[in-house]
Amino acid sequence: MAKIAVLGYGTVGSGVVEVLSTNKDSIAVKAETSIDIKYVLDLKEFPGTPVENLLVKDYDIILEDEEVDVIAEVMGGVEPAYTFVKKALLKGKSVATSNKELVAKHGPELLAIAKENHVNFLFEASVGGGIPIIRPLNKSLTADEIMEISGILNGTTNFILTKMKNERLDFDTVLKEAQDLGYAELHPEADVEGYDACRKIAILASLAFGSHVDFEDIHTEGITKISQVDFQFAEAMKMEIKLIGRCEKVDDKAFAMVSPMLLSDTHPLSHVDDVFNGIFVQGNVIGDVMFYGAGAGKLPTASAVVADVIDAVKHKGKNIIVKWSSDPKVLMATEEIPVKAFARFADTDEKIELVESVFGSVEWIEGVEGHKGFVTGEMTEGELSTKLVELGQKGLVIENLIRLESKVA
Ligand code: HSE
Numbered sequence: 001m002a003k004i005a006v007l008g009y010g011t012v013g014s015g016v017v018e019v020l021s022t023n024k025d026s027i028a029v030k031a032e033t034s035i036d037i038k039y040v041l042d043l044k045e046f047p048g049t050p051v052e053n054l055l056v057k058d059y060d061i062i063l064e065d066e067e068v069d070v071i072a073e074v075m076g077g078v079e080p081a082y083t084f085v086k087k088a089l090l091k092g093k094s095v096a097t098s099n100k101e102l103v104a105k106h107g108p109e110l111l112a113i114a115k116e117n118h119v120n121f122l123f124e125a126s127v128g129g130g131i132p133i134i135r136p137l138n139k140s141l142t143a144d145e146i147m148e149i150s151g152i153l154n155g156t157t158n159f160i161l162t163k164m165k166n167e168r169l170d171f172d173t174v175l176k177e178a179q180d181l182g183y184a185e186l187h188p189e190a191d192v193e194g195y196d197a198c199r200k201i202a203i204l205a206s207l208a209f210g211s212h213v214d215f216e217d218i219h220t221e222g223i224t225k226i227s228q229v230d231f232q233f234a235e236a237m238k239m240e241i242k243l244i245g246r247c248e249k250v251d252d253k254a255f256a257m258v259s260p261m262l263l264s265d266t267h268p269l270s271h272v273d274d275v276f277n278g279i280f281v282q283g284n285v286i287g288d289v290m291f292y293g294a295g296a297g298k299l300p301t302a303s304a305v306v307a308d309v310i311d312a313v314k315h316k317g318k319n320i321i322v323k324w325s326s327d328p329k330v331l332m333a334t335e336e337i338p339v340k341a342f343a344r345f346a347d348t349d350e351k352i353e354l355v356e357s358v359f360g361s362v363e364w365i366e367g368v369e370g371h372k373g374f375v376t377g378e379m380t381e382g383e384l385s386t387k388l389v390e391l392g393q394k395g396l397v398i399e400n401l402i403r404l405e406s407k408v409a
Helices: 011-022 024-031 059-063 081-090 100-116 134-140 155-167 171-180 195-209 228-236 298-314 351-359 381-393
Strands: 002-007 035-041 068-073 094-097 146-152 239-250 253-264 276-283 287-294 325-328 341-346 363-365 371-375 400-404
Touching: 002 011, 002 059, 011 024, 011 035, 011 298, 024 035, 024 298, 035 059, 035 298, 059 081, 068 081, 068 298, 081 094, 081 100, 094 100, 094 298, 100 195, 100 325, 134 195, 146 195, 155 171, 155 228, 155 239, 155 276, 195 239, 195 253, 228 239, 228 341, 228 371, 228 400, 351 371, 351 381
Parallel strands: 002 035, 002 068, 068 094, 253 400
Antiparallel strands: 146 239, 146 276, 239 253, 276 287, 341 371, 341 400, 363 371
8 A cells, every 4th residue: 555645735635635536446456556645734724624634734744754655746836845845755755746836946956866766756747737748758759859849838828818719708807717717826927927838838848858948048928918909810810819838949959938829720729728738749750749638727637646646656666767957958049039920000001111111021911990910021039129129119009919820820
C-alpha cells in the first residue's frame, strides 16, 4: 500500500481526493498497489467532508512521516509550495504538482534534486489541465526536434472569448462565470493578462528546447483590450480570436510570445472553444500533432495530478529522466520576431492614405460601421512598433492591434 499526502484542499485538492476515491479499484490495479491519502494539509477546517479526519496544519508531520512516499502539491503559488516541495524531494518523497508558477520558476532545480534523491518531480497538470502534454513531450516525441508549439493554454480566457463572441456578453460577466466554475486563478489578472499562459508556454518551450526558458523573457499580452468591435472584424475576415502561447525555432534561434491572435477558421486551434485547451506541436520528423481536452477545472486537473501520483508510486526509487537543464535558453529579442498584424481605427477616409504612406500596401477590411481595419504585410515586431509610433505622431490613433497567424493567413 502507498501512502500519500495532499497539500491544499481547494478546487484541485478536493478533486484529487475525489478521483482517488471514485477510481480507487482501477487505480490500485494500475499502480499495482492501493493508494491511500494519509494527510491533507490545509489551514482551514472542512467539517463533514471526507478529509475532516486527515487534516493537518503542520507540514513537518507529513515531512517526518516515513510512510508517506508521494506528495500531491496543489496549493498554487511559489511560496510556501517551493519550500515544501524542495524539502519533500530532499527527504526522498516524490512530488506531483499542478503548480505552473512553481514549475516555470524552479522546474530545473527541483528536477535536479529529484534526480539526486532517486525520486520524481512530476508536473503533467501544470499545463493543459487534464490534457497529456508533458509526458508526450518527454516520452513520445523524443525522436523529433520540436520546431513549434502553439497553444490555447488558458481555459479561463478561452471561455471568456468564446462567450463574448457567441453570446455577445461583456467581459466582466463572463469572468465571473469562469470564477464560479472554478476555472479562474485567485487573481484574475493571472488569466486575463496572459501571465498563466506565459508560464505554461515557458514550461513547454523549456521541455521542447531542453534548456531553461525564463518566463520573464517572454513578451506577454492578455485579452483585456479585445472588444465586440474586434469580434465583428474577425467575423468579416472569417477568422477567430484566440489567446495563443507559442514558441518556435527560426534557423538556429527561437522565440516565444503570448498574445491574442487572429486564426483563420481552417487553423486547427480556431475551433477549440469554451474551457478547452488545444496544443499544436510540430516536430521535424513526425510533422503536426494536436492535443485537445479540458484545460482547467477540478476533475480534469485532478486526473492529471493523480496520474502523476500513480507514476511516482510505480517508479518508487527510480528517477524518470526529464531533459530540462538549468542552462538559460536565450530567446530572440521581441523586436526580431516576425509578425503580421490587424489594426483598426475610428473611421476617417482621409487616414487611408496616411496608413499606406507608412505601411505601404495593406489589405483593407470593410464591414464594421464606424471603424476601419487593415492587415499589414510580414515584418518584424520592431518594424511594426516603429510604424505604429509614426502613425501616432501623424495623428492616427490605433484603437486595437491583433497579430495574425501568418502561416495560414
Ligand atoms: N486558470 C487556469 C486556466 C487554470 O484557466 O487555464 C488551469 O491552469
